[in-house]
Amino acid sequence: MLLRARTMATVAAVMFVLSATAATTALAQTRAQVRIVGSSTLFPFATAVAERFGQSGGFPTPVVEATGTGGGLNLFCRGIGVRTPDIVNASRRIKASELALCMANGVTPVEVKVGFDGIVVASAATSQPFDLTREQIFLALVRRLPVAGELGANPNRLWSDIDPALPEIAIEVLGPPPTSGTREAFVEQVMIAACPADMQERDCSELREDGVYIDAGENDNLIVQKLTANPRALGIFGFSFLDQNSDKLIGHRVDGIAPTFDNIADGAYPISRSLFFYLKSEHVGAIDGLGEYVAAFTDDRAWGDDGYLTEKGLVPLVAADREKFRADATALVPVSLKP
């Protein structure tokens, strides 16, 4: 019995030693690996580069966290030092307010445009192909439409209500939730782009909440599974998921353009967005392997026309742009938001 009391005392002692070591290690913190935060859209690409970078030897594999673009920039702009990330992946450009926060904390971001991501409208391979325009998508999904001069609930229930040429099936669209960057880009490039003159931009950016548009969560795989189970439904998600599931899904034409790799790359396909990462120039040289990681990402073997990132679904930049951003990243040219 006495022995048991002693073991308990030992456990308590171990506990205190543990917390003590934790406290002391925290004081003398250094960092062996590059740390990357940011968008979950770029996560598949950044992790692929990080893994190959780690395999090539010399440096430990960078740690990549999917925090979302906004959350990532918030961490990134908090300051300099080993406790802040070195790179943030962004599925949109940095905002002026975020850049101001960075500058105020002594962080000078360097902008590197990585490529494009198409946003596709797709459904199960067994369904018939649609030929949609952005106006039709807008009419199917907007929450309120002008009815007899006043905004009222969207009356369209069937695709054929919008255009008799479209099939006579119920409108059912699975898409990303409001927190997602994919949703943000979709709203900007479809809903606002197709916004008629007699409507406010704010009303145009609201999607239906009467069960026609279904929030399918951040997990695009879930949308893919739901689409294969329900051939009448359409899904909205990133091109890489269509690319990886091309045996199960078909992508529909938008404004007459099919969502293919080439059409997104040359800008013909109307719904696509640019992907970026921002590098903390103060950390280059201070964190081992940071410059080398950026060099590995901006190598044509990674982001080039035949690079391994294209296999992961990245739509690359044209060669001249790649050259420019590679040079900018090497010379640490600070980002400027002037167009």
Place this chain on the structure above:
Amino acid sequence: MTDARNGDDFATIHTRPAARKRLARRYRAERRFRFFGAAAIFLSVGFLALLLGSIVLKALPAFTHNFAALEFDLSAPLEASDPATADYDAIVRNALRDRFPEVAGRTLRRELSALLSSAAPVYLARQFQARPAGTGFTVPLSDTADLYLKGLLARSRTIVATGPAKWTTSGERGALETVTAPDLRAIENAFTGQGGQDGQRPSILIEIAGGVLKIGQLDANIPGGVWLARPRETGNAAEPGQWRIRIFDTPQAKRKLSDRQIVWLDRLVANGTVRPALNTIFFTRGASREPEMAGIWGAVVGSALALVVTLALAFPLGVGAAIYMHEFARPGRWSRFVEVNINNLAAVPSIIFGLLGLAVLLNVFGLHRSAPYVGGIVLALMTLPTIIIAARVALGAVPGSIRQAALAVGASPLQTVFHHVLPRAMPAIMTGTIIGMARALGETAPLLMIGMVAFIVDIPGGFADPATVLPVQIFMWADFPEAAFGYRSAAAILVLLVFLLAMNGAALLVRARFERARS
């Protein structure tokens, strides 16, 4: 009375009809309750079996992987002073090309190389450096090639021909002559099924005399096309049943694997180069963006490290707090206040603890981001209330006579608690602890805030190394677009369940020891 439960005996007691009716109603109510109880158990067991069954079925393909045993020319790294500098990419590439000398041209060679995992050179280098004198090295196939060989991708139908056929060859191209009507109809049906150009319609491969002819046109009832693999030189006729028509209903353009790649793979399997083996990569490695190189070990180690910290903090603190509150603290407003707050704390959503970890542990104390010891501290805070409540209930269940007897023979209050009360309460405390730990094992939300939801390839070597945990790994794999990750996430769920069972088993063992010591 209990064993005289038949109608006659009761009839003598319950004489009035109304009483008999009431009795019958009471029995009916009991039978109903029993039925619903049994049905509820049956239903939940059924759902559990369904859930587990679907996970196991989905996980099974991930436990094996197809490896290719090629003849690697390892003279370069053997002679080099530093074997790490050798060009393993070229070694792997050449070893595969030696098997298919007829494959020429950049596009075709790239297609051929895509059969192997893109990490095959790294995998070979690691094997070679581990045992430079060894032979019989294997490299993993790519995820799509592996899924095809497991029958999970590019499914096909095979029709064994009922009539004879003659083949002709001119250069790359070939044709089938004197095909009888039934076979021709089978080819025709598949060929004209969907129309469109090559790559957009089903693929029809004719396997004849060791060669494979891909049908590209159907002129004058003579199916013709390109030889994907050459037939043997001798003869030009095949008997009925000696040749087969293979139809892939999914068009080539919509598959991750081309017709050529399928033919090459089938050849590698036929000559024994490619064989399925236990997927050791899955059990021994960390995260990866290539499904075939992704492993669960990094997450298992991360989970174990975090839980060790959780247990070391939450168990002594929780049990200590419970003992003090139950055995020593004077009851009053203050101790009631503390108790109410502990109960409330047990109901706080776990993400709140993550926010606390971020705000206090990371931002104020400046502890490591993504480190398992920080994760362990956060999870310990989350588990503490559960353990305290369980321990208090367990201490309360120890009969007061034990305490009085101990005090009566002269034991001090401390001795009473540690020698007599606590050992008796221990089994129930263990149960509460294991419930808390199991919850901690399955948490991702609090870890999101402190950076443990991250892509971490290197296996953590200590408490301060960046690490992730099992549920996070499952969550991330379920989110990746590659189909092979879906099977791996199911397999990871099984690993998580095994981890949980092992933890429960350990608790049972400790419990049994305490119970034996008491009796």
